[in-house]
Amino acid sequence: MVSDAQLDAVEHLDHALEAAARDPGGPTALWQWTTTSTEYAHALLELIDEQVRANRWAHASSRELVTAIDVASQVMTAASPEAVEAIAARHGVLDPVGTHTPIAPKEHDYHPRSSLLVSLRLASLARHLSLGQQLMFRTASGRPRPPVRTERRDGPRRLPEGTWPARGWVPPALWAGELTDHVSVDESCGRAALSLALSKVGSSIPLRAIALDLGLPAWLADRIAKTLSNRTRNELERLTADLERLFSRLEAAPPPIDYSHRVAVGRDLATVRAAAVEAASFQSIALDEAEEVAASVALWVAYTGSHPRFCPLPLNDGLQPPWPSGLNRAEFLDDGFLQLPHDQGEPMAWWPP
Structure with missing residues (x-):
């Protein structure tokens, strides 16, 4: 027997598909994010496909499909990242190592991927990620997302390259007066660690490579967690938020200096x-x-x-x-x-x- 919650989920899917067909680019709200009706409907279908593959929909039982639709609707209407995490754990969806929401920098994608679902999953996993991962995925931003790798051609080959949006923007020792709440201005290793962390925002480049580019010792990259992460969860959240805000200021007004x-x-x-x-x-x-x-x-x-x-x-x-x-x-x-x-x-x- 189909429950009222499942009927509501089916109606939710029907309305989402109808909105996408009527106005593909129409704005649709999810938490504090604004997406399109098409992206929202696509995310619902991806969640259903993760549970019941699309090539089986024509032959799957009604109970199996309705259950999958119900779970998908629960995810998309969850009130918080913590609620998404609980639903994902309970029903085995949003697998971070699966094909639908792989939490890894984009390289060669053979399966269409919903950026909205990836953002949802990153938001739900943020508190479990290391400092470097939180910065790379920009979990403190308006909408978390993985860095998109670029490619270069070497003859007939296409070679992936890491993304590093802040390269050249950040001095080896962070500007005096910036983020002073998180480290002493006179502490050389602390200011250098903050520069490494700021350079890591949105970047898939390893911290050791960033350190070498900034003329800093590689061991500092290995100790960045000890230098900056040895703090409470609230302090760490404040640090990532402050780094994100400073990065956004640099995006809006890039430095006239190439520090690299x-x-x-x-x-x-x-x-x-x-x-x-x-x-x-x-x-x-x-x-x-x-x-x-x-x-x-x-x-x-x-x-x-x-x-x-x-x-x-x-x-x-x-x-x-x-x-x-x-x-x-x-x-x-x-x-x-x-x-x-x-x-x-x-x-x-x-x-x-």
């Missing part, structure tokens, strides 16, 4: 040291070896946006030499910047608006 390029230039220490010597000469100051190191480290930090701790210049006993006597730091940095590669009109330093 600057870090690459900064790896050529001979170029940095030559620029430092030249800039000091403008103030008629000849640097001895220790002063040259001190000036070069300061120029490298200002140019790359990093921290002295991560400068590849060797320091005696790990201590930075004293600043050269009589050398005006601000003038020196301005002159040194002009000796290093940069685009016309590019500022030496920049902060998010």
Whole structure:
């Protein structure tokens, strides 16, 4: 016997299909998201197909189909991510390693996939994901989604590449004054860890690769969880939300600086040291070896946006030499910047608006 709830579910599906046929692009609300009537109906059909394959619909029993429709309707009308998680666990739908809602960066998809269902599943799993996964899937955004991998051609082959929307936007040590609630401004590893985390938003690139691109030690990527994740669930949610907001600000106003390029230039220490010597000469100051190191480290930090701790210049006993006597730091940095590669009109330093 068909229950009233199941009859309501069938009516729900009928209305969704009718709306999609009448106005395919019509706005449809789901939680705080706005989708289209077509995407909504497609998600319902995908949920039914996950339980009863579409090629069996013509021969499946009415009870089997009605049960599948009821479960699909429960998912799509659930009041919260926690409710979706409970329904998925109870009925075995929204399988994160299945073909309908695989929670993995898109690469080669052989099965049509509902982005709406993937967002639903990501929202329901968010609290179980690692910090890196939450950032990659942007669970703190208006609508979680997996990063879409791009492809490049190598002759006849199509090679997938990872997505990294923030590459070049983020300095190796996060801007002073940003996200100060989460780490001490003077803590070099903490600021660098925040830069790694910000670079991970929406990206499928491994954290170790991001660290190397930013001129940071690979071990920092391995310890980012210890540096940033050792906090309560509420604190972690606040961190991911603040990182998402900062990332959105960068999306709206991308930096006029390519920090990735600057870090690459900064790896050529001979170029940095030559620029430092030249800039000091403008103030008629000849640097001895220790002063040259001190000036070069300061120029490298200002140019790359990093921290002295991560400068590849060797320091005696790990201590930075004293600043050269009589050398005006601000003038020196301005002159040194002009000796290093940069685009016309590019500022030496920049902060998010």
